[in-house]
Amino acid sequence: MTRILLLGGTTEASALARALADSGADAVFSYAGRTKAPMAQPLPTRVGGFGGVPGLVRYLRAAGITHLIDATHPFAAGMSRNAIAAAGETGVAYCALERPAWVAGPGDDWHHVADMAGAVAALPDDPARVFLAIGKQHVADFAAKPQHHYLLRLVDAPDGPLPLPDAQAVIARGPFTTDADRALMADHRITHIVAKNGGGAGARAKLDAARDLGLPVILIDQPALPPRRTFDSAKDVMRWLGHATDRGV
Ligand code: 3Y8
């Protein structure tokens, strides 16, 4: 009997959830609970951490999960490492729905850095106007360069004052569009963009807008993950599951 746990939080995870629901699969969708009102999914949904690897192992066993699908964001490395470990410990079938990193094309002015510290270091010393499109969790890292004006984009309104002396937040949940991102950056006279190389379509707009405006992008590389079975489309994951259900796993 196939029972699936889908670790979500991305556009691709939502597409897979739709395919699983349409196929009548017995599946549970999982959010971390990072945002106040995550988008509803067409599957029974659980919200919140599991409690590290031990908590996830307990959940997999208690819920009778036979297949664990990691469709989290490439920067959700902690969750992905835990999922690999828990699948190994329990023998639950595992795959990741992975989206390839973005690759620069003609006209792109991208500066690749290894991590958040590298992104801070890559900003100029002279005051600039920076579109910090990396969410909320790492904004405080940029307090090391307070001379810049920062435009933040957050999913939820900040609870308290922003940890930067000269910052303004727009509240929006993607997916975003190139036209809207181009207008946003022009209106705010942005000179630099900082972004994670998240891949996928849902966050790509700002990069295309940056190229149109001739702006440099500081792009943070995806964290490295242990080797794992990956697919790059919901279709391939469904085929993998289909074989499993054909064999009556
Ligand atoms: C809680 C679920 C869907 C999923 C949509 C994708 C696209 C829009 C682009 C910018 C970049 C950023 C951020 C971003 C994008 C999609 C996808 C994606 C980037 C939601 C969601 C959850 C989160 C968590 C949130 C993080 C933050 C990162 C904002 C829902 C909307 C910046 C990543 O306030 C916080 O603490 C936010 C935290 C992790 C990164 C950070 O460090 O702050 N995503 N994003 C998920 C959960 O609880 O499990 O609320 O509906 C999902 C989506 N965000 O179903 O269509 O697939 O990438 N998410 C980045 O790429 O840098 C925004 O502004 O241009």
Ligand code: NAP
């Ligand atoms: P993370 O740093 O890798 O994970 C930290 C902890 O959050 C995990 O150990 C786990 O807690 C919990 N967690 C993460 N994802 C979970 C999920 N889908 N279901 C249940 N628990 C989860 O994760 P993150 O980068 O904060 O990402 C959190 C969520 O936002 C994920 O769903 C991810 O797909 C989504 N997201 C993240 C980004 C990003 O830039 N990081 C971008 C877009 C979407 P326990 O150890 O207690 O189990």
